[in-house]
Amino acid sequence: MATPTASIPAIEFSGVTKVYQRGFAAPSVPALSGISFQVARGEVCAFLGPNGAGKTTSMSILMGFIYADQGQARVFGYAPGDVRAKGRIGFLPENFAFYKYLTAEKLLQFHLRLSGRQVTDPAALINELLIKVKLDGYVGLKIGKYSRGMVQRLGIAQALLGNPDLLVLDEPTSGLDPAGRKEVRDLILAMKAEGKTIFLSSHLLSEVEKICDRVIIIDRGNMVRAGGLQDMLAESNRVEIVVDQLPEAVEQALKEQGATIEREANRVRISVDVAQKRSVAEALWAGGSDVISLTPMKSSLEEMFLKLVGGAE
């Protein structure tokens, strides 16, 4: 088989369907219904959805752990589970499990041997990774004694071990405190700067908003939305008009039209429906206000997510 070219996306799902059959008598449970999306190389893409939406099922198909009933998934142009694809992936499973009797160094040595990565000094690489995830001070400590956060950091270190082109992270900040979450965020941004592709699922939407280029939202196995994060957030139906001052009479009239008004020290912020922007701006000018700016309002990812999935989470 020819080596896939650079134009091939890092991840490609085409009409992927998965139905779980729980025993002979129990009804089948559809987990994914014809999901299609692509993740380009070098992108940081968030895969979002409420619990039970099908995120982990999708990631399991992506990693070749389970098979799609219909449709096709591709990783760098290869079938999921193909060693050529897996050799380029760093994977952090949800609730990363480990061999409790090993130390972090031994576990990383084990995974390094399995990754097939050839390094001149494995101990130096492992030490560097442990420093990166702030676990270098626990030499000789069995992983069974680690806290949840430490285990998560170790999971991130093992995902980075093979110098992957694609990082697949299932809840990477799970179990981490705010400082730990920021470190992971910085780590992801550093990986992004190196040109790595990152595909992550998370429930911490504020974190996602800070690091992702694209967002894919699924709910109950169906694709709800996919697109650039900034484009999505900009899709609000309100605009904000900032003026230097606002006469009482105009304020009253605007409130009657449904505008929200926020007075600050030397300016007034007026939020109105996008359909009213022209008439409101004209009324403001006519009333003697000087318009400083008129900008489309952005909603937060959380607001958008809750709107799309019906506040399921």
Next chain:
Amino acid sequence: MKIRTIALNTFGSFLRNKVILLFCSVFACIVLLTLTPLLAFKGMTTAANAQQMEGMVLNEIAAVMSMVSGFGSLLAAWAAADSVAGEMKSGTILAVMARPLRRWEFLAGKYLGVMMLMVVYVVVMFAVTMLLAWLGGQQFHNSLWTLLVYPMVRYAMWAAIAMFLVTLVHPVVAMGMVVILATLVLIFGSPWRHIPNWIRLPVHLILPLTNLVSEERFLSVTRASLKPFPWASHLTILAYGVDYALVWFLLAAYVFQRRGLTRD
């Protein structure tokens, strides 16, 4: 390289496994319990009853070694089932299988890890056999390799069967099926005349005829001798055992390739 890495890790995990430690403790207790009457018999030996006492000592050794050898079959089956099921249950398999590792390589590594454990078991069993025989005043002089190779092949068969079963069903069910199989082997492997041939023959094709691959066929502990056996027969029987284990391992790899890898 990757298979060896999995095998060494599996073997390492066995050395820390509580059930394995329990097995070893039972093994050690059996040996210690055996030593007590053995030494008592030895102490009671006089010129008048020497032959009778020696016979009792050797009979006891034969019974104990037969039991320890049978334990080994259960250990091999359990270790094989647990090595795969344990990874599935804990979820450690996800990070491992995310590596550029084929599923059959993972399974082969697990199988080799089990066989490494069984090598240790067989070597210890061999040493204990020699020790007990020496205490019984006997010495083996020839074909000692059969005491090492035959049990290994037999354990390889049980490990492969258990590995296949655990890719299909829960490990407890898999072990139950292994025990049923072992019982059937005892029944159909016995020279009972009343089992009609139309049942016995097809069953023989499926059952692991581990009684064939048993060192007890030519080991006569009571005479501390190993019956001479032609090399061709040795090779045929060992090839049967290895082939049987290989077939079940390949079936296990086939099923494992098709099943979903999720946290059980």
